[in-house]
Amino acid sequence: MTRIDFYTHVVDKVPVALQLTCKAWAQGLPVWLRVPDEVMAQQLDQRLWTHPQAEFVPHCRSDHALAAETPIVIDALEMEPRSHRVLINLRSDPPLYFAPFRTSGGNRQ
DSSP: OOEEEEOOSOSOHHHHHHHHHHHHHHTTOOEEEEOSSHHHHHHHHHHHTTSSTTSOOOEEETTSTTGGGOSEEEESSOOOOSSOSEEEEOSSSOOTTOTTSOEEOOSOO
16 A cells, blocks of 8 residues: 655755665665755765665666666656655655655655
């Protein structure tokens, strides 16, 4: 079942997003990371190359040619996910494509 989480009261969102992304990927779930800007997209992109240190976490940006085939996609461009079952929303607003996802959580700390 598809899941969406909004983490709005987290001081440093990148480590939380990394943890959730790796957990979902370990369960075989494709992840769409919706980020507010290019700075956070770059941070996540760089950190996913080294986190966790012993594993490769396949990922790319939403405008990459292989985004449709990549299990973890980082999106700062407001593109619509294709087949990703987990949406990690790191923005303060809901996505325009909200309907396909089931809401879970709310404000988590």
